[in-house]
Each structure stands twice: as structure tokens, then as C-alpha cells.
Amino acid sequence: MIARALGVTRRFGSTVAVDQLDLDVAAGELVGLLGPNGAGKSTLISLLVGLRKPDSGRVELFGGDPRDARFRRELGMTPQETGLPTTLRVGEVVSFVSRHFPDPLPAGELLERFGLSGLEKRQTGGLSGGQKRRLAVALAFVGRPKLVVLDEPTTGLDVEGRRALWEGVRHFHAEGGTVLLTSHYLDEIENLASRVVVVGKGRVIADGPVDHVRGLVAVSRVSLTCPVPPPLDGVVHSEREGDRWELHTPDADALVRHLVRADVPFTALQVRPASLEEAFLTLTGETS
Numbered sequence: 001m002i003a004r005a006l007g008v009t010r011r012f013g014s015t016v017a018v019d020q021l022d023l024d025v026a027a028g029e030l031v032g033l034l035g036p037n038g039a040g041k042s043t044l045i046s047l048l049v050g051l052r053k054p055d056s057g058r059v060e061l062f063g064g065d066p067r068d069a070r071f072r073r074e075l076g077m078t079p080q081e082t083g084l085p086t087t088l089r090v091g092e093v094v095s096f097v098s099r100h101f102p103d104p105l106p107a108g109e110l111l112e113r114f115g116l117s118g119l120e121k122r123q124t125g126g127l128s129g130g131q132k133r134r135l136a137v138a139l140a141f142v143g144r145p146k147l148v149v150l151d152e153p154t155t156g157l158d159v160e161g162r163r164a165l166w167e168g169v170r171h172f173h174a175e176g177g178t179v180l181l182t183s184h185y186l187d188e189i190e191n192l193a194s195r196v197v198v199v200g201k202g203r204v205i206a207d208g209p210v211d212h213v214r215g216l217v218a219v220s221r222v223s224l225t226c227p228v229p230p231p232l233d234g235v236v237h238s239e240r241e242g243d244r245w246e247l248h249t250p251d252a253d254a255l256v257r258h259l260v261r262a263d264v265p266f267t268a269l270q271v272r273p274a275s276l277e278e279a280f281l282t283l284t285g286e287t288s
């Protein structure tokens, strides 16, 4: 295992930020940690990279204690909040960081991967917010790490900036790199991650392929126009707006068969699967 948490708990006063959590990240995986604000994602990451110490349980990085620098040598990391010295030029920042590593990526290649080509001479204070964020993320890759940990890498980026960043992450992963990233953007997890770990209230709520996690709460949304209240067999939640009904059910086929058999006078039937976002809200118990 490249990174591992074993029964890890971390409190801040009376808040239990991470609660007896287990997580394994194997070589070559691209794992997305998904969860609402306050779920404990950043705290978990700070424990895994050795910035904080668990109150109980154990954390391993490359088989050792991440608080020992020897085990962080092959780690690249971008925290949720970063700052860049505003008067330094992009090229200077990259070369400053590069000098900490024996075999850094050439600056030009690094900047190109993250859509920052041609900005070497720009002072970081003159970059757009999105460019700053991409530079901060790119710096995690300078030392050719084996594991990159990115906390909310695309927060504040526009669509184009997010795509450029995803490209950089995909490139790294395609070459065998291991990635652990947090996000509350569901399309980000769907686009990037092969495995999603849903975190809520400091615990792992679900862990598996994106499809599997969606499947855990495979609620379909059946909408129809109907002048009379339809039967609600197997419906877990219903909403009504005039004659238009939206029925949430784990088994849309059974519901529709039942509606037909009962001769319910419905029209304009629509069935759609719950999005990952809806699944996520159901999993964390925040909705419907």
C-alpha cells in the first residue's frame, strides 16, 4: 500500500473530524475523496501526509510514518489553501521548488502539462486566480513523485482551467502515478477517478468504483403528469407540482408496471437515474 489509514481518529476539541477511519490507496490508483464541507477530507489528508498526528489509530505512507521525512520523498502535495510569493516569476518559483529534488521535471514540460506555457516570466502576482491554482497544483508534480495528493485542486477554476488541470493529472496517472484527490465536484470525480471514497462526518460511507457508489443508492426519478394521485408502492419520496408528479424509487421498472396494471391515467412519463450528486446527498443523509 502506498498510503494507509488504520482506525484513525483525529479530534479538534469536541469535534471528531476523522472518526476511526480506514483507507488503503494502492499503487497506480486514482482515488477521489468525495464529501461535503466539514466531512473531514482535509484533516484525513493532513494525517496521511504527516502534517498532523492522529489521536489514535495508525497512518502509513510508503510503508512508514509520514511524519518521518524519509517516507515523504516520493510524495507530491497541494493543500487546499496555498500562497505564492507575488513578486517571484513563475519560472523562479518552479526552479526554487525543483532544486529540492534530484531529478525534477523540466520547467517547460511541467508548465505545458498544466496549460501554463509561456508564463515563465510572469510574476505570480500577475497571474489570474485560475493560473495561480494550476501553478500551485503543478508544483506537486515537480519532483516526479510516485504519489500526488491534491486537496480540492480545481476549486475556483473555470471550465477551461479545470480541463487543463485534469489533463495534467491524467497524464501523471497514465504514466503509472498514484493520485489521491478530494473534491466536492461530482463531475470531477466521475471524469478522473477510478475509485470514489465517500466521506461523511469523518467516516467512510461508501468506497468503490463510481458506478458502484451510484448503484448503492440507485434511486430513479420517475416523473409523470397525472390528474389523480398515483399509487406510491415502492416510492421512497414524492413531490407534486400541480398535475406533475416526481416519484423516487429504487425500482423504476416495477413502479411503471404497477402504474400500467392499475390503469393510472398518466401521460408524459420520464424516467431518469439519480445523478452522483443525488446519490451522494442520499448517502450522507442530507436530502429528500
Ligand code: ADP
Residues within 6 Å of the ligand: 012, 015, 016, 017, 035, 036, 037, 038, 039, 040, 041, 042, 043, 044
Ligand atoms: P473538509 O476538508 O471535508 O471540508 P475538514 O477536515 O476541513 O473537512 O474539517 C472536518 C471538521 O473538523 C470540521 O468540523 C472542521 O470545522 C473541523 N476542523 C478542521 N480543522 C480544524 C482546526 N484546525 N481546528 C478546529 N477544527 C477544525
Ligand code: MG
Residues within 6 Å of the ligand: 041, 042, 043, 080, 151, 152
Ligand atoms: Mg477541506
